[in-house]
Every structure is written in C-alpha cells, then in structure tokens.
Amino acid sequence: MIEMKSVSKWYGTTQVLNDCSVKINKGEVVVVCGPSGSGKSTLIKTINALEPIQKGEIWIDGVAVHDKATDLPKLRSRVGMVFQHFELFPHLSVTDNLIIAQVKVLGRRRDEAKKRGLQMLERVGLIDHQHKFPGQLSGGQQQRVAIARALSMDPIIMLFDEPTSALDPEMVGEVLDVMVGLASEGMTMMVVTHEMGFARKVSNRVIFMDVGGRILEDTTKDEFFGKIEDRQPRTREFLNKILQY
Amino acid sequence: MATLDFSFYTWANISNYLLSGLYFSVALTIAATVGGIALGTIIALMRLSNIKPLEYIATWYVNVFRSVPLVMVILWFFLLVPSGFYDLFPGGSGQKYRAEICALITFVVFEAAFFSEIVRAGIQSLPRGQTNAGQALGMTYAQNMRYIILPQAIRNMLPVFLTQTIVLFQDTSLVYAIGAYDILKGFEIMGNTFGRRIETYLLAAVVYFIISFFLSMLVKKLNQKIRIVR
Ligand SMILES: Nc1ncnc2c1ncn2[C@@H]1O[C@H](COP(=O)(O)OP(=O)(O)OP(=O)(O)O)[C@@H](O)[C@H]1O
Ligand SMILES: [Mg+2]
Numbered sequence: 001m002i003e004m005k006s007v008s009k010w011y012g013t014t015q016v017l018n019d020c021s022v023k024i025n026k027g028e029v030v031v032v033c034g035p036s037g038s039g040k041s042t043l044i045k046t047i048n049a050l051e052p053i054q055k056g057e058i059w060i061d062g063v064a065v066h067d068k069a070t071d072l073p074k075l076r077s078r079v080g081m082v083f084q085h086f087e088l089f090p091h092l093s094v095t096d097n098l099i100i101a102q103v104k105v106l107g108r109r110r111d112e113a114k115k116r117g118l119q120m121l122e123r124v125g126l127i128d129h130q131h132k133f134p135g136q137l138s139g140g141q142q143q144r145v146a147i148a149r150a151l152s153m154d155p156i157i158m159l160f161d162e163p164t165s166a167l168d169p170e171m172v173g174e175v176l177d178v179m180v181g182l183a184s185e186g187m188t189m190m191v192v193t194h195e196m197g198f199a200r201k202v203s204n205r206v207i208f209m210d211v212g213g214r215i216l217e218d219t220t221k222d223e224f225f226g227k228i229e230d231r232q233p234r235t236r237e238f239l240n241k242i243l244q245y
Numbered sequence: 246m247a248t249l250d251f252s253f254y255t256w257a258n259i260s261n262y263l264l265s266g267l268y269f270s271v272a273l274t275i276a277a278t279v280g281g282i283a284l285g286t287i288i289a290l291m292r293l294s295n296i297k298p299l300e301y302i303a304t305w306y307v308n309v310f311r312s313v314p315l316v317m318v319i320l321w322f323f324l325l326v327p328s329g330f331y332d333l334f335p336g337g338s339g340q341k342y343r344a345e346i347c348a349l350i351t352f353v354v355f356e357a358a359f360f361s362e363i364v365r366a367g368i369q370s371l372p373r374g375q376t377n378a379g380q381a382l383g384m385t386y387a388q389n390m391r392y393i394i395l396p397q398a399i400r401n402m403l404p405v406f407l408t409q410t411i412v413l414f415q416d417t418s419l420v421y422a423i424g425a426y427d428i429l430k431g432f433e434i435m436g437n438t439f440g441r442r443i444e445t446y447l448l449a450a451v452v453y454f455i456i457s458f459f460l461s462m463l464v465k466k467l468n469q470k471i472r473i474v475r
Contacts, residue, residue: 050377079384087378091397100392101382153382 001026001188002157007042007046007056009213012199016042017053017213024157029189031199032211034216041084043209044159047190048072048079073177075107080150080158084166086142088134094121094145095130098152104155113152120148121210124178140171149179157180160191194242200225253439262438266431267452273427274414275464278360280353281413283404283430284411285360286395292365303361315351315420322351323423344425348417356413363405367398378430411460415453428452 002024009017011055016039025032032040045051046058049065049072058065064076065140088097098117102108106118121127124144128139134142143163160179164172176198183189183202193199199221206224208217216232217224228236291303310318323344331339331346339346371394379389399406418429429449436445 014449045377048381050380073380073383073385075383076381079381081378081381083374083378083381085372085374087374088371088376089378089393104388104392105383139474150383217261224364 001028001061002047002190003057003059004047004204005057007052007053009042009046009053009055015213017046020056020213020215022207022215022218024188026188027186028204029183029187029191029202030207031208032190032192032204032209032236033194033199033242034207035211038209038211039213041161043160043211044192047159048076048081050076050081063082064124077101077153078156080153080155081162082143082146082150082158082163083234084162086134086139086146086166088142088149090134090144092133093130094132094134094137095125097134097145098149099170100132101149102152103122116154117148117152120151123151123181124148125174131235132218138171139167143167143171143197144178145163145220147175147182151182155188156217157188160189160193162192162194164193164195180222188239195223208238209233249444249447250441251444251448252339253435253444258435262435263384263428266426266428269345269426270414270417270428273345273352273417273420274410275351275414276324277356277417278406278410280349281356281360282364284353284357285362286364287365288357288361290390292361293368300315300396300439306418307358307361311362312356315355315416316341316422318355319348319351319419319422323347343421345422348420348425348427352413352417359409360406363409364395366395366405367402371397372418377405401471404464404471407460407464407467411457411464415457415458418453 002022004022007017007020008015020043021028022043026218031044034040034105042051046053047060047065049058049070053066056066056154060075060079064070065075067073067134067185074214075221087096089100092100095114095117098121099113102113106113118127118130121130124147126141126144129141129145130136130215137145147158147163163179164175167175172195176195179191179198180202181188191198203221205218205220207215210216210223223230228239233238288303291299292307294300328340331343332341334346335341358437359472375393375397376389379393384393417427420427421429421433424430432445432449433442436442439445
C-alpha cells in the first residue's frame with residue numbers, strides 16, 4: 001500500500017531523514033514515535049509530498065510520489081491527513097470545511113458533498129455543531145471535525161501527526177476513540193503519537209525514530225511492548241522517559 | 246480681518262459646483278481601492294511565487310512606487326502618455342475626461358504597490374499549516390489561494406485596507422495637479438466665482454475631515470469585530 005525505500009531528506013546541509021524505509025500494508029496501523037526533532041513530522045509529510053525528498057522512493061498504491069510527473073494534488077486528495085493544530089479553515093463553517101475540497105477537488109455536487117460530510121460529522125459525534133465556526137469549538141471537537149473532513153474525501157489511508165498533543169488532557173480520549181474506531185474498521189493508518197495506550201490497543205507495528213532522522217526500530221506491537229531489554233538502548237531511554245509519569 | 250460669509254452655499258450652488266466633484270473624489274477612491282487591491286494581490290502573489298523573474302519584477306514595482314511622490318506619477322503619466330491612448334475610449338469620452346482617466350489609472354497603479362505589501366503581510370501572517378491543510382486535501386496552488394489563503398488574508402487585513410483607503414481619499418486631492426474635477430476643484434472654482442476663497446477652503450477642510458473621521462470610526466469598529474471572531 002505504502003512503501004518508502006531508502007528515503008533521505010536534507011534542509012540545506014542538515015540531514016533530517018536518513019535512509020528511511022517503511023512498508024505499510026492495507027489495513028495496518030503503524031505508530032511512529034521518537035524524541036522531538038527526530039523527523040517524525042517530516043517523515044509523515046513526505047508521504048503525501050508536503051515535504052519533497054532528495055533521495056529514495058515513495059510509492060502509494062502503485063503511484064510514485066517522488067516522481068516529478070505525478071499529479072500531486074490528485075494523489076493528495078486520496079490521502080487523508082490530520083494535523084497537530086487541527087488546521088480547520090476558520091473563515092468557513094464546519095459544514096463548509098467538510099464540503100469545500102469535495103466540491104473543488106473531487107468535483108462532487110454540493111448536496112452530495114454535504115451528505116457525505118454530515119455522515120462523517122455524525123460519526124465523530126458532532127452533527128449538532130454543523131452550523132458553527134471552528135473558533136466556537138473546543139480543541140477536541142475541532143480535531144474530530146478535522147478527522148471528519150479528511151474522511152469525507154474517502155481516503156485510502158489516513159496520516160496523523162500528533163493529533164492529540166495540542167489538546168487538554170480531558171479531550172484526548174474523545175479523539176483517540178474516533179481513531180480507535182477507524183482502526184477497527186480496517187482503515188490503513190500511520191500515526192505519529194506518544195500515546196502508548198493507543199499504540200498498545202490498536203497498532204500493528206511501532207516505529208521508533210531517533211535524532212538525525214533515522215528509523216531505529218520497526219517492530220510488531222507485541223515485540224515493542226514485550227521485553228524492554230530487547231529494545232535498543234535509545235528506545236529504552238525514550239520509553240522510560242515517556243512512561244515515567 | 247474680513248467677516249466670514251457662507252450665504253452663497255445654497256443647494257443650487259452646492260449641486261452645481263460640488264456634487265460632481267465629490268462624486269469623482271469618492272468614485273476615484275473606491276475604484277483605486279478595488280483596482281489597487283486586485284492589482285496589488287497579483288503583485289503580492291508574484292512576489293511570493295518563488296519564481297525569480299516574477300519576484301524580481303514585483304519587488305521593483307513596489308520599491309519604485311513607494312519611493313516616488315504620487316503627484317509626480319500623476320504628472321508623468323499625464324505628460325508622457327500620448328494623446329492617441331485616450332482615443333481608445335469610446336465616443337470621444339477619452340479626450341473629454343483625459344485628466345480623470347489619467348487620475349484613475351495612476352491611482353490604481355500607485356496604490357497597488359501599497360496594497361500588495363498589505364496583502365503579502367496578510368498571507369505571511371497565516372500559519373503555514375493552513376497551506377498544508379489545503380494541499381493535503383488535494384487543492385492546487387490556485388485553489389488553495391482562492392478558497393483558503395486569500396479570503397483569510399484579506400479578511401484579517403480589512404482594517405489596514407480601510408486605513409490605507411482613508412489616506413487614499415485624502416490623496417485624491419492631488420489630482421488638482423492635472424486639473425481633474427474633484428471635490429477640491431469644485432470648492433476652488435466656487436470660491437473664485439463668489440470671491441470667497443477662505444470660506445470655501447474652510448468648508449473643504451470640514452468635508453475631508455468628516456469623511457475621513459467617519460471612515461476611521463469604521464476601522465475601529467471593524468478591528469473590534471475581527472478581534473471577536475479570532
Ligand atoms: N523548514 C525547516 N527548515 C530547516 N529545518 C527544519 C525545517 N523543518 C524542520 N526542520 C528540522 O528538521 C528536524 C525534524 O523536524 P520534525 O518537525 O520532523 O521533527 P519531529 O520529530 O516532528 O519533532 P516534534 O516531536 O517536535 O514534532 C528538526 O531538527 C527540525 O529542526
Ligand atoms: Mg512533529
């Protein structure tokens with residue numbers, strides 16, 4: 001489904017991705033974790049070419065993302081993405097947030113798009129808020145709308161970049177619930193997160209990235225959460241830190 | 246000091262001398278604002294385009310017009326553009342309204358330099374994540390600009406636009422240099438006709454003040470409103 005082969009990326013002379021290879025099969029949920037600045041956001045953004053790469057290959061469903069000739073807008077319309085800071089469009093109502101790309105990008109009729117958007121809004125439990133503006137919603141609600149917006153495009157995969165780390169603690173659960181639901185329905189997902197509870201519950205694999213943009217571990221969930229002595233020293237250090245409290 | 250006498254301000258005289266001038270000043274302000282924002286947006290997009298030649302042209306455009314007094318641009322355009330240009334307008338209207346056409350074009354061209362800087366600041370003040378979000382949904386550059394970025398940039402910059410419009414309204418008086426018939430010209434002719442120049446310039450100042458003051462209040466209101474929306 002998704003395959004990254006030896007991907008490297010530099011900002012000027014600093015390397016932020018170092019020979020990264022990842023394979024995600026259909027229906028898999030892969031969690032990416034690692035210290036700040038290790039390149040998790042960059043890695044996930046290369047998948048839909050929000051960040052260009054200098055070396056390596058990325059394939060989504062048989063389409064070469066790294067190929068200059070690829071129609072990137074078209075490719076991106078099939079890849080859902082959810083951001084740390086939600087990035088709803090504040091000048092548009094919730095409904096219009098859900099509709100705009102369906103109409104302008106996919107060419108759906110407005111009523112058709114609205115129907116689909118409201119279905120998704122219903123599923124994230126926010127149908128009563130369709131007429132509001134993003135600024136009138138709590139962080140957790142905004143993030144759920146953002147997920148609904150991505151789902152309205154009928155993506156073949158969903159990418160999440162720290163979807164809960166900008167939220168107040170009491171709102172983390174409502175967003176994770178939606179994501180767990182998605183995973184259990186078989187959505188292919190790549191999730192950058194430090195929510196180890198989520199990883200333990202629904203992920204198939206866990207990837208650990210270390211400073212310098214290197215993938216240090218790529219293991220099954222059971223392995224990852226199994227014997228901690230089997231983990232790399234850097235991973236252990238990281239896990240001890242985030243699981244300490 | 247002679248006593249002031251305003252008795253010649255009858256409705257008949259006002260509509261005779263002033264209304265068409267006021268109409269032109271207001272029309273010029275509105276047209277230069279709308280045209281200036283439209284052209285300014287294009288220049289701002291050129292400047293942010295990452296395409297070197299376009300960036301270069303836009304940067305020069307802005308720098309040149311920001312370094313030259315408006316009145317000089319008006320005069321140059323008036324003196325340098327050949328008469329044949331005005332024949333392009335239908336029915337001889339071009340020659341008849343030569344000064345007005347010249348004023349309109351120079352104002353749009355000149356103001357675009359200022360508006361483009363405002364639009365650019367508006368675009369740059371938006372979080373980068375907004376662009377990313379539009380792109381991630383599959384929008385092209387043009388769609389992203391049109392539906393996501395520019396509406397927000399322009400809405401956020403509305404008070405600044407209006408402030409610039411107030412300056413612009415006051416600057417329209419500079420068209421006296423080429424003899425276009427604006428509100429100030431109306432007052433001037435009226436003053437000469439009735440031999441009451443002090444009274445007319447006093448009233449002219451009041452009119453400029455009232456309109457500018459009213460617009461300033463509007464800016465304040467808008468600012469409060471936008472703060473609430475945020
Ligand atoms: N536009 C940029 N220009 C230069 N360097 C950048 C840029 N964006 C990111 N970097 C650098 O690339 C590295 C990886 O950044 P990235 O945001 O991918 O890390 P991250 O793992 O997502 O961190 P965090 O957990 O803080 O979100 C960092 O060292 C960062 O400083
Ligand atoms: Mg990040």
